[in-house]
Amino acid sequence: MVMSYSMELLPRSVSQDCRLVEYWDGYFRARNGQAIEWLCEWMDLQGFLAMLVPKSKSAAVPILVAGCGNSELSAHMYDAGWHNIINVDFSKVVIAEMLRLHVRSRPHMRWQFMDITRLQFADSSFDMVLDKGSLDVLMGEITEGSLPAISYLSEVKRVLRPGGKYACVTRAQNNVLGLLLETFRQGWLLNVHKILLVSSSSDPQLQPYLVYAIKSSTEDFAPVKCFFGSSPNPCAETQVQLIVETIKKENELRSQGGLIDTSDIFGQLHRGRRTPLKLGGHYPAVVLDAKPDAEPPALRCGVFLVPKSRAHEWLFSSEEGQWQVIETAQAGRLILVTLDSQQTDNMDYIKQELSPFIKPLLPLDCRDSDTIPYMTTNDSLSQRILLEEIESPMTGTIHVEELVLLSEDDSTASRAEEAKPKQYRRLVFRRNPNLIQSEASLIPVKLPSKERDRSKNGADVGRRQSGNRKKHKARDSVLGLRTGYEEVRVDFSYLASEYHAGMISGLSLIAHSFEQWISAKEPIRGMIVGLGAGLLPMFVHNHIPVDIIQVVEVDGVVGDVAKRHFGFVENERMQLHIADGLEVVRAIARNESYLPHSDLLEEDLSLLKLASRKSDVRSEAASLAEGRGGRNESQKLHILIIDADSEDPSTGLSCPPAEFLEEPFLRAAREALVEGGILAINVVSRASSPHITSVALLQKVFEEVYDLEIEEHVNRVLFALPQHRQIERGMEEARVKLERLAAAFAPWENGPSMKEYVKKLKRLK
Structure with a gap:
């Protein structure tokens, strides 16, 4: 197919081709490096940007430019002081071109190949998302579907921090403005500005608008504010009048707390539609119609009640999580309602109060039914x-x-x-x-x-x-x-986190080594990087035959909270150290002293004596330690667990910090382990690339690598062994062996059932 490329700033008729990467690769090749500025230029926008992100804070504020193309806007912003900018586009051609142009002159600015409808960044990564024309392209013509645009705005809402801003430069056609008003209705402050064109090359006939939404800390329906000046262009004035009328209707809706006449709007299912509402003035709700690619529904319509305390959880607060709920419920339409904080277990009362508001939200063929199912969490x-x-x-x-x-x-x-x-x-x-x-x-x-x-x-x-x-x-x-x-x-025998249970179960991989260490009367050393509330360290302390447990936490305040509120304790077997886990592991790899407790001497002996009181399993090890009479020089570890979260969401990783998955640390971790030891790392990322990269590096550094998927495509625990594991009949035998050792040490009452986790372990190398 031969394509021709218009020299217009933005095609007035955006076809389906404009959503294809092949179109844009060809488009940017045809431009041959010549920048194109859609809708407006830097001079037209710089005043607005200074208002949204003050210059005093510009250097540190993380900004995402979505669908950057080859515009010079980012370069101008960088030169004006906004240095923390990430530009993304799904055209590899333009990303390669922009890297070549800017990598030396603007070294702190980043360029990444990425689809803006599936951003590979963690939640709450940015203070601002800047969009110049991208939403218009995704929306296409008014008669076309808007699922790509809906997905994109869902990602924008997800990656913005509280107080963050989405700044969209658009022609504000009816379908685009309507989607913006609907998407940023509840819990957002929305403003619409007419951009007064001052640059000489801007098209005066093509009036652009800046719509910016601020992520509010409240769940209110704030009125939309407009800022329009006069314009000599009659066409622009006609468009202004249409926008003003649309916003007037929107504000009437918002003044009623989001309640609308739903008879026509919700009478039929519209696949992929998501509509936030507020029922009865104080029940936040979301109406979801199953996506086009969903399985045929087993349930026409249902109501899902979310306890107030769980409303902040990802599954119920994020759009992606909500789509998972309707998929799990196998419903054609699901109405998610967040309960008032005072609601208890009186389901009849809740149904009675909600019924007048729920009925208009049902499909027409369900409104006469008395059997609409109400669902909730298992508590x-x-x-x-x-x-x-x-x-x-x-x-x-x-x-x-x-x-x-x-x-x-x-x-x-x-x-x-x-x-x-x-x-x-x-x-x-x-x-x-x-x-x-x-x-x-x-x-x-x-x-x-x-x-x-x-x-x-x-x-x-x-x-x-x-x-x-x-x-x-x-x-x-x-x-x-x-x-x-x-x-x-x-x-402390209860592990609420599935990945904690998975980590404990994964120790079955070294069950044979456990037996050898105990038989050889070798004190077993474990280290956990990342304290949290101290629940995993306390479980290991109470139920796993480990003689020395070092817990490394970078934040002393977290350590204090774990002790005061969660019963975490230090004793001869377990110590907490406020330190950088990266440096601690590197020091162990170099066989250097790394912690105040590293020279244990007599403490090592009393520690083992304490362990021997727990069970006969450790008594012989204690006896041998007493007989040594000398100093144990080696501080190498038998078990190393990385259970730390990341404070830098821009990396795409929620856990662990990115440095723990880089090759220098992984090599240090291998050197820090004794023969037969194990490394366990909890990896959480919505993006696929961190999972792929971490597995590849572990396979490069370690002899054996295992994967335990906890939450599909998001959470997995990776296990790595520096040497090949001793041959056993199978993982089931290894599990039984570890359970036997743990039971002899101190059996748990409510701890994990390791059998199901071990079944899911997959060897990757």
Whole structure:
């Protein structure tokens, strides 16, 4: 097919071809390096950009230019002081061209080949997304479908931080403006500016507009604000009047709290449509119609109730997560409703209150039915309490939350007080609010009996430490705890995080080595980089026959929170060190002293004596250690676990920090391990490239590499062995062997069932 390329700044008729990468590769080759500025130029925009991102902050603010093309806009911004810019485009031709032009003169600016409808960046990565014409191209003609544009704006919302801005330069045709108003309706501040063209080369007949949306911290429906000046162009004035009328109707809708006459809008299913609403003035809701490529629905329509405490989770707060919910529910339409914070387990009351608002949202053929299914999570929230908000210079805001949940079975009890509460404590970092860092199961302890049982699996994280017993009693009453319970303790045999359970199960890979070390009376050393609430270290301490456990955490505030709220303890076997895990592992690889506790001497012996009290499994190792009478020079590790999250979302990695998956560290990690040792790394990324790269590097450095997928395409645990594993009959035998060793050391009550995890282990090398 022969293509010709118009010299217009932007084709007034955008065809389907304009969405194809082949079109744009050919287009940019035809330009032969000549820059093209669609809609407007730098001179027309620089005042707006200075308003959106003040010059005083410009150098550090991360900015994404989506669909950059070969425009000179980014270069002008860089020269004006905006240095932290990432430009993306799905044309490899133009990305190669822009790299060649700018890599030396503007070294801090990045250029990446990427599809803007599937951005490979983590949530909350940018303070601003800048779009000059890209949305117009994706939308196409008014009569064409808008799924690519919907996907793109969904990604924009995901990668913006709270307070972040999406700045879109557009012709503001009806379909484009309508999608922008709908997408940024709830929880966004939306402004529309007419761009006054001052550059000589701009087309005066083609009036551009700047629509910018600010990610608000509230869930309100703020009115859209317009800023239009006069224009000598009659066509532009006609367009302004249409825009003003459209925005007037939008603001009427927003003034009613997002409620609209839904009779016609929701009467039929429109595949791929997502509509945020607010029901009854205080129930945030999202109406989802299954995507075009979804399987035929088993359910015509359903309502999914989201407890308020879980509304911040990725599955319910992100658009991608919500699409997963409707896919799992196998529904043609799913109405997600976030419950009020005071709602409990009275499902009949909830249905009665929601019914008048739900009915108009049903397809016409479902509105006379009394059997619309109501679904919810497998737990119903009774109450959520924020125990403490802590500010850390390194991590930012840290929340410690406490929840009491009623199980689905318990919710059918005739009296709420007869239901048994399930109580949890959570650690949440504000920088990543959709991720629960740690979740601990709490066991209530009855007072004042002096004979109460203190299980070896539990540690007191009492409520009395603040001294205000009246306050805590009142809170317990709100939570529905039985009279007399004033303290709780963490059940350290419970691992809420699946990847933690996967890490423990993956130690089956070295079950034979465990036997050899124990038989040879060799003290077993483990290191965990990343503390969180300390739940994984405490599980290893209590249930895995490891003699020396070093926990490395870069933020001392996190260590304090783990001790005060989650019962993390240090003793002769386990120490916490506030240090950089990268440097610690490198020091071990060089056989250098790396921590205050590295020269253990007599502490090494008392440590092993303590281990011997736990079980006969370790008694011989303790005896041998006592007989050495000398110093153990080697600090090399038998087990190295990387369980750290990333504070730089622009890398595409949520866990771990990118440096832990680079070749220099992986080689140091191999050198830091003894023969038969194991490295385990938790890798979380929505993008595919970090997973591919990390696996390739591990295969390059280590002799054996294994993969355990926890959440498809997002979370996996990678295991690496520096030497080939001893031949065994199979992983099932290895698992049984490890379970036998753990049971002899200290069996767990609520710990993971390793069998299912071991089945999923895949050898990659």
